[in-house]
Amino acid sequence: MDDIKFQSIVSSEIENALGFYDTQFSADRIRLMRRYLGEPLGNEQEGRSQVVATEVSDVVEMVMPSLMRIFGSTDNTVSFVPRGPEDVAAAEQATDYCNFILNSDNDGFLILHNFFKSALIEKLGVVKVYWDEKLDIGEETYEGLTEQELEIMLSDENVELIERDEYPLGPAPADGQYDPRPKLYDVKLRRTRSDGRVVVENVPCEEFLVSRRAKSLDDAHFVAHRTTMTVSDLIAMGYDEDVVMQNAGYSELENLQERQTRFQDIETNAATSASEDSMKDVLVTEVYIRSDYDDDGIAELRRVVCLGTGYEIVENCTCDAIPFACLSPIMMPHRLIGRSIAELVEDLQVVKSTVIRQYLDNLYAMNNSRVTAVEGQVNLDDLLTNRPGGVVRVRAPGMVQPLAPAPIGQFTFPMLEYLDLVREQRTGLSRASMGLDPDALQSTTAAAVNATVTAAQGKIEMIARVFAETGVKRLFKNILHLVTQHQNKPRIIRLRNTFVPMDPREWENEFDMSINVGLGNGQVDQKLSALAQIAQKQEMLLNQGGMNNPLVSLSQYRNTLAKIVELAGFKDASQFFLDPAQQPQQQPQQPQQPSPEQQKAAAEIELKKQKMMADIELEKQKMQMEYDLKRQELAIEAQLKGIQIATDANVAPNIRSPLS
Numbered sequence: 048m049d050d051i052k053f054q055s056i057v058s059s060e061i062e063n064a065l066g067f068y069d070t071q072f073s074a075d076r077i078r079l080m081r082r083y084l085g086e087p088l089g090n091e092q093e094g095r096s097q098v099v100a101t102e103v104s105d106v107v108e109m110v111m112p113s114l115m116r117i118f119g120s121t122d123n124t125v126s127f128v129p130r131g132p133e134d135v136a137a138a139e140q141a142t143d144y145c146n147f148i149l150n151s152d153n154d155g156f157l158i159l160h161n162f163f164k165s166a167l168i169e170k171l172g173v174v175k176v177y178w179d180e181k182l183d184i185g186e187e188t189y190e191g192l193t194e195q196e197l198e199i200m201l202s203d204e205n206v207e208l209i210e211r212d213e214y215p216l217g218p219a220p221a222d223g224q225y226d227p228r229p230k231l232y233d234v235k236l237r238r239t240r241s242d243g244r245v246v247v248e249n250v251p252c253e254e255f256l257v258s259r260r261a262k263s264l265d266d267a268h269f270v271a272h273r274t275t276m277t278v279s280d281l282i283a284m285g286y287d288e289d290v291v292m293q294n295a296g297y298s299e300l301e302n303l304q305e306r307q308t309r310f311q312d313i314e315t316n317a318a319t320s321a322s323e324d325s326m327k328d329v330l331v332t333e334v335y336i337r338s339d340y341d342d343d344g345i346a347e348l349r350r351v352v353c354l355g356t357g358y359e360i361v362e363n364c365t366c367d368a369i370p371f372a373c374l375s376p377i378m379m380p381h382r383l384i385g386r387s388i389a390e391l392v393e394d395l396q397v398v399k400s401t402v403i404r405q406y407l408d409n410l411y412a413m414n415n416s417r418v419t420a421v422e423g424q425v426n427l428d429d430l431l432t433n434r435p436g437g438v439v440r441v442r443a444p445g446m447v448q449p450l451a452p453a454p455i456g457q458f459t460f461p462m463l464e465y466l467d468l469v470r471e472q473r474t475g476l477s478r479a480s481m482g483l484d485p486d487a488l489q490s491t492t493a494a495a496v497n498a499t500v501t502a503a504q505g506k507i508e509m510i511a512r513v514f515a516e517t518g519v520k521r522l523f524k525n526i527l528h529l530v531t532q533h534q535n536k537p538r539i540i541r542l543r544n545t546f547v548p549m550d551p552r553e554w555e556n557e558f559d560m561s562i563n564v565g566l567g568n569g570q571v572d573q574k575l576s577a578l579a580q581i582a583q584k585q586e587m588l589l590n591q592g593g594m595n596n597p598l599v600s601l602s603q604y605r606n607t608l609a610k611i612v613e614l615a616g617f618k619d620a621s622q623f624f625l626d627p628a629q630q631p632q633q634q635p636q637q638p639q640q641p642s643p644e645q646q647k648a649a650a651e652i653e654l655k656k657q658k659m660m661a662d663i664e665l666e667k668q669k670m671q672m673e674y675d676l677k678r679q680e681l682a683i684e685a686q687l688k689g690i691q692i693a694t695d696a697n698v699a700p701n702i703r704s705p706l707s
Contacts, residue, residue, distance in 0.1 A: 048340045050360065057334055057351055058358040060269045064256035065384070072384070073305055076169045076252055077388045082396055083107065096407040102396035102470060103389045107167045109386060109476050113507045113513070114163050119156065124149070125515075125523040137554040143542050144549045145526045147365055151540075153247045155323050161249045163514060166374050170387040172518065173250040175272060176525035178533045183240040192232045202237065210235040233537045242644050245529050247522070250371070253305045261383045264521070268346075269336040275300055275328040281326075286354075286361055294355030295327040335369050366368075368528055369434050374518030377512045388510075391473045399466050406459040408430055409452060417450040475506030582607045599629050 065072055082103040090098040105168050115292035118124055123146050129138040149155040158174060186209065192200070200206055202264045215228035216270030254274050261267035319551070334351040340363070341347075348369070375385030407694045420430060425447055426440040439449060471477040530551040539551040605627060609620035617623070 048232065048338070052338060053338065053363075054353075054358060054360050055354060056338065057360065060258060060336060061271060061332060061334070061353075062259070063259065064269060065259040065261070065269065066252065072170075072389075073253065076307050077305050078172070079103070079168055079387065079393065080305075082389060084308075084311075086308075088397060088400060096404040096411070096565075098400065098403055098407060100399040100403060102392040102399060103168070104391050106388055106470070106474055106476060107164065110474075110507060110510065111160070111164060111166060113504070114511055115156070115160060117508075117511045118159055118515075118519070125519060126522075127404070127527070140547075140549060141551075142552055143528065144551070145523050147540055147542065148526055148530070149244050149247060149522075152244055155247075156234060158247055158249060158518075162374070162518065165249070165252060166376050166514070166518075167388045170251050170375055170390070171252050171255070171384050172375075173252065173255045173371060174247055174522055175250050176245065176247050176370050176372065176522060176529060178243055178529045179246045180241060180243045180533075183242060183354050185238055186239075187236045187238055189236070190233045192234060193701060194230060194232070197234065200234075200483050203238075205239045205241075207237040207239075208234060208388050211512055236539070243533055247526070251306070252311075253300075255301055255371070255373070257383060263380050263383055263488070264369050264371060264373065267369075267383070270371060271332055271334045272371075273300070273330070273332045276331045277326050277417055278329060279325040281329055281331070281354075286698055288360060290354060290359065291329060292324070294329050294357075295324065297328050297330040297355065299356075300328075323429060332358060335366065335388050368525065370529075370577070372518050372521040372525060372527055374514050376513060378517070379463075380515055386495065388474065392470055395466055395470055395473075399463065402459060402462050402466070406455060408517055409455045409459075412452045413454060416452065419448045419450055421446045508514070575611060578607055578614070582611070619648045 081493060085099045085101050087097060088099060123140070123142050124477070125140045127138045127145070129135045141304060149158070162172045162174050188199070201208060212233040213230050216231050216232075220228075250272060254272055256269070256271040257264075257269050258269040258271060264270060275297060278291050278295050282288050331351040334353060335348060336351060337346040337348050339346045347365055348365055348367065349363070350366040351360055353360055373383070375383075376388055377386040377391075379385040395523075414432065418430070420427070424442040429437065429439040430447065439447060467477075531554060534551050537548045539546050539548050541547075581606070585599045585607060588599045589601070589604060592598070594601060605624050608624050612620040612623055
């Protein structure tokens with residue numbers, strides 16, 4: 048697509064978007080903000096009461112504490128749910144890390160507070176989530192580095208050598224001889240560190256633009272953020288200096304009626320532009336538009352950055368997500384922007400202000416009533432001088448008669464009570480439900496009090512559920528998307544007094560989500576009672592069935608105790624009960640290693656034992672040899688005797704007796 052044609056499309060979308068300064072949406076926000084601030088209604092009469100009721104402010108401030116308690120009652124506002132058993136560990140890490148980013152890297156309480164309050168007053172709350180890559184440049188000095196150490200330091204691509212001074216180590220050799228001394232180096236280096244973080248910031252409604260008929264951010268074909276930045280910031284971000292300076296000096300956004308209304312109760316003059324060129328404001332419009340820029344027949348999502356009122360495009364690229372999350376307290380079908388709480392009671396503020404003004408005017412008239420005077424019989428100067436103890440001179444009694452107005456108090460207070468009843472019906476909020484009317488609660492049964500409180504909490508819980516599903520869930524989706532896309536190295540964070548490495552590159556980018564806000568905190572006593580009974584049953588099962596019983600595990604028992612701690616108002620249950628799943632598994636106890644003296648004594652005993660066994664074996668062999676030798680001797684002797692006997696038998700017949 049031709050760049051000029053694309054620029055005309057972008058500028059046309061900006062000026063036709065819902066939220067631009069000349070739309071009805073902007074006029075509604077101005078009116079509602081004035082109602083919240085208690086500004087004059089515009090129908091005041093000089094000399095009459097000009098008091099303004101604060102119904103809008105009262106209702107908004109009654110809702111805000113409950114909402115902040117609901118979303119702040121747990122450490123994990125949103126939990127990521129694994130889609131398979133292999134994703135359990137990653138989902139737990141993603142839950143901890145994304146909640147850590149919102150509450151620690153960013154000021155989570157203030158972000159959610161302004162997010163919700165803007166929606167309650169102006170019908171729309173908007174936050175922007177983006178990745179901020181910061182460069183930290185510092186100079187470092189090192190002395191006495193060897194050549195190898197210097198090469199290792201300079202091998203880092205983020206290190207730049209500024210100064211170097213080299214000198215040999217040791218005494219110098221004689222003249223003309225080879226110098227074998229190693230060299231040392233004193234250097235000065237410039238190191239650049241890149242540190243990226245997810246930034247979550249609130250966006251004022253007048254800076255947020257969206258296509259008019261958008262049903263949600265997902266199907267909106269145009270979303271934009273229109274704000275001002277200084278010349279210095281834009282040049283530091285890498286934009287061309289000449290283009291930036293051509294569009295410098297913009298101040299219309301600061302002078303918009305909507306922004307002036309927000310600050311008119313604390314200032315009287317509009318903001319003035321800076322005199323220094325580098326600090327002058329430039330109109331910057333960051334556009335996310337679906338367009339077929341590459342003429343392939345398919346409209347893709349593109350991020351376009353425009354400068355100035357002519358919307359000069361300085362950046363144009365494809366992107367994969369819209370970095371905004373928005374919400375409205377009262378949803379309207381098939382519409383992105385619903386209704387606000389302020390709209391529900393805006394007319395009541397006007398009517399109540401009128402009734403109170405009439406009543407006060409009546410009191411003024413009764414305290415300073417008109418009189419009838421007989422002409423010529425009364426000193427008019429005395430009559431017109433109204434002061435305590437003043438004297439009015441008359442020529443005869445009865446020349447001055449009061450013309451007292453009829454009191455209207457008996458009609459005013461029932462009317463005010465009726466208006467309060469209408470407000471309660473619209474919002475569900477009353478003094479009784481907020482615990483501000485002890486007389487009414489003391490004369491009411493416990494069931495009726497519980498029903499009153501529950502009805503009011505139902506309205507607030509409905510708003511909280513809408514906020515959670517439409518705005519907070521998308522906020523956490525954007526945080527997860529950014530860390531998995533941009534964080535390219537592990538990060539060590541502290542969770543529950545333990546340092547844990549977080550590496551989003553190992554996670555899948557597709558998790559189911561469950562909202563874990565503290566809805567229903569009004570029935571804390573009932574929940575604590577139920578959890579106490581559950582804990583008793585779990586203790587009984589663990590005592591009777593042991594750790595391997597089929598109904599409850601030690602981790603489940605710990606979860607019950609942790610929930611009791613949370614309902615008691617303590618966020619970190621790990622301060623009271625350790626999590627068995629996070630404790631290292633006990634290894635089988637290794638036998639104690641003997642001391643060197645014990646090893647030496649054992650070696651000596653073993654040596655003596657071996658020597659004794661050797662002696663016994665030697666003695667045994669000796670005895671065996673003696674036994675064998677003795678047996679051989681006996682065998683030889685027996686053989687010799689046999690021979691002798693045989694010899695004697697053969698010789699005997701040849702010997703004659705002398706008597707024969």
